[in-house]
Amino acid sequence: MAKSSADDEELRRACEAAIEGTKQKVVLSIRVAKSHGIWGKSGKLSRGNMAKPRVLAISTKAKVQRTKAFLRVLKYSNGGVLEPAKLYKLKHLSKVEVVTNDPSGCTFMLGFDNLRSQSVAPPQWTMRNIDDRNRLLLCILNTCKDVLGRLPKVVGIDVVEMALWAKENTPAITKPQGNLKDGPITETVTEGEMKVTVERELVSQAEEEDMEALLGTYVMGIGEAEAFSERLKRELQALEAANVHAILESEPLVVQVLQGLETATNCVEDMDEWLGIFNVKLRHMREDIESIETRNNKLEMQSVNNKALIEELEKLLERLRIPSEYAACLTGGSFDEARMLQNIEACEWLANALRSLEVPKLDRSYANMRSVREKRAELDKLKNTFVKRASEFLRNYFASLVDFMISDKSYFSQRGQLKRPDHADLRYKCRTYARLLQHLKSLDKNCMVPLRKAYCSSLNLLLRREAREFANELRASTKASRNPTVWLDGTTGSNQNANTSDTSTVSEAYAKMLTIFIPLLVDESSFFAHFMCFEVPALVPPGGVADGNKGVPNDSDNENDDDLGIMDIDDNDKAGKKSADLEVLNESLRDLLDGIQEDFYAVVDWAYKIDPLRCISMHGITERYISGQKADAAGFVRILLDDLENRISTQFSRFVDEACHQIERNERNVRQLGVLSYIPRFSTLATRMEQYIQGQSRDLVDQAYTKIVTIMFVTLDKISQTELKYSDVLLLENYAAFQNSLYDLANVVPTLAKFYHQASESYEQSCTRFISTIIYYQFERLFQFARRIEDLMYTITPEEIPFQLGLSKMDMRKVVKSSLSGVDKSISAMYKKLQKNLTSEELLPSLWDKCKVFLSFEECTF
Incomplete structure (x- = not known):
């Protein structure tokens, strides 16, 4: 017998894949044929109702309180993949009817009570054989009974016959045989098949044969089947009672096994009690041995600890002692340059003393001792007193240094003399207290904030005064005649192009301003960062200058102003290590240098007034300095250069906007002929x-x-x-002038080359329109006659055109004769008209050549 499609695992997996996501479990899947036809005498379907392959699947969905059962119809797509077609709920199944017209008995119908149209005949399902039919119907009936608790009406099939078939065709269930090497043996039938299995374990083989012989002698109806079922139930109860009796007869063997287990349990309990006694004795012996060893060790440890305690106390007393010379220096010593060595030594001792009283320098057990806490409080009082005195002295010292320099006019530029700012003496005096500042930072970081503000406030006054005096004298000593800003205005005289005096001194003055002050500001930023103990990388290498200032002399030839001549206090600090206080440094640099940008702006505005085009060279100079400023600590210098670049770009944009405004003013004139004034002037400007x-x-x-x-x-x-009337003439003359004036520049400047080509295209278009107008004016009748013929060809055939009014062959001869009889005069008139309209004589030969080429082309076309 061929294998049933209900056992096809591939088919079941395909069905589960088709309904994936519905949380339904496929109980049974089987292939069927769907039809709506009527079975004839030959037992075959009619041709108009051919059977279609389908798959019927019984599925269940578990809910919290109950389980739902469904009948799914699946069909094959064009690619041979199963896809859902219809879904029926088994709770609405009311009738299962086997079609009597099918002699094979393999066709049946399923009736549902919730179908919308009961007038349409339900589909007929045809199986391959009786076994497949019985298997499907039996699964449907068992599912209805287990899930719904009722059975649908069965028509055309005997229930007892179905039960006998189920008994004969139910596969055996293999029980687990224990754990093997590869794991337990599982059952060989599915869950759906187990639901229809007859409980044959309760009856013997002989009883089964007698039951089959007995069933064979009956021709049963519905009532006799119920009576037979009752009889079978009574016999089943008798068999169960016999099985219980057999189990009770084996009771002596069970009692004997239980007695053996009880004896073994008593032996195990006795052994456990014996082992517990020995364990207690051994533990007591181990405790006695440990007690003896502890007493011996304590005596030796006590002597060692007493010796170590004396040594530690001596060290602690040495830490707690404050030398009198250091105490006097910290509380009332002088900060003169001659006394700085003693002050530095006192600071180093105080810092070491404070660190020695902190964990991990001091053992954690000593940290909370009363004597240690009192000594730490005394040291903190010394520290606060010294930090307060030193901070007040340094604030006054910075202010006095700057006041002395400001009061001396020889430090600044004077009339007729530009003086480079020199801060060598100022930095030399500040270096005397650089080491002191590092110790102040290690003692109390908070004291650095007011000190930095005091230094920035004092030095800012000096830098702004130096920049203001230098910028004023720089502008006063620069000799340059002012160029007018009106470049493209058509109202100015023609001699404007000659007024192009040399203004290079303006950009040179701006470059000198940057050359002097940008390195100075970078050096001041670097000196401030190191002098005020910021942990930032160096701005310039030792003995060198910033990258963007190559060739610019430093304040001193062989001296690095940023080298403070001090070593790092903390040995763990690394040179060039970036720190989190970089942002704080940039804020301090703003206080140090803010306001100096106004003098740079004044130079830029002064240069713009003299010659706006010098903004271009100043912009390039500024960009070179920007590309050289890469150090993080010179943030304000980069911001200053960026602001200068933006201001120069803004000023130049003002010039460009004014030039555009001057060009737009030409539009307001009533009539303009020839080349507009701003065309040649633009070439001069671009040059x-x-x-x-x-x-x-x-x-x-x-x-x-x-x-x-x-x-x-x-x-x-x-x-x-x-x-x-003169539009094209004006356009072609100006576009030609634009090309002629910018020919050389367009070859080297890509932007101007683009506009050069644009002007060339516009010139050609204007020439074409202008020449067409002149030719059309001289041969107007001929072109009008030709246009009338072209217009009529859209509506009538060419053969009918000679019969139209005014378009006969005679009319055409007259038009051609009148137009071409004086062609020499017409061409001469065209030349004169062309000569009359043009204001640029140099364009006449090329335009006349274009006119002759265009005229010959029109004649050929006509």
């Missing part, structure tokens, strides 16, 4: 701008080119629209 480009200021100039040329072209188009 000077290219001469001023330095460094990376290419982008600044390219942006200006883009804005100005765009306004130029837009304004030119607006002016050309004021009088359309």
